[in-house]
Amino acid sequence: MANLPKTQMVTLIICNDCQHAFVTEMPLIEEVHQIVCIHCESVMTTNKDQCCVYCSYGSEKYPKMQLWDILRSSLDSS
Numbered sequence: 001m002a003n004l005p006k007t008q009m010v011t012l013i014i015c016n017d018c019q020h021a022f023v024t025e026m027p028l029i030e031e032v033h034q035i036v037c038i039h040c041e042s043v044m045t046t047n048k049d050q051c052c053v054y055c056s057y058g059s060e061k062y063p064k065m066q067l068w069d070i071l072r073s074s075l076d077s078s
């Protein structure tokens with residue numbers, strides 16, 4: 001596979017049904033709970049123990065969750 005974008009705003013989703021992997025941008029405005037596979041059009045929804053589809057299926061956590069992790073660790077150390 002070619003080089004993937006390494007920014008935190010982009011994540012690699014792997015489809016549950018057809019295992020097709022595709023890169024998608026994560027919108028910052030709202031958490032997304034449904035994503036459609038660009039290959040087989042299967043609809044993936046958020047796992048119940050996760051906050052959004054990106055945390056459920058993506059290679060990267062949702063950007064807001066990444067920020068919370070950073071914030072929490074800085075609060076803990078103070």
Ligand SMILES: [Zn+2]
Binds near residue numbers: 037040042
């Ligand atoms: Zn698919």
Ligand SMILES: [Zn+2]
Binds near residue numbers: 062
């Ligand atoms: Zn999430």
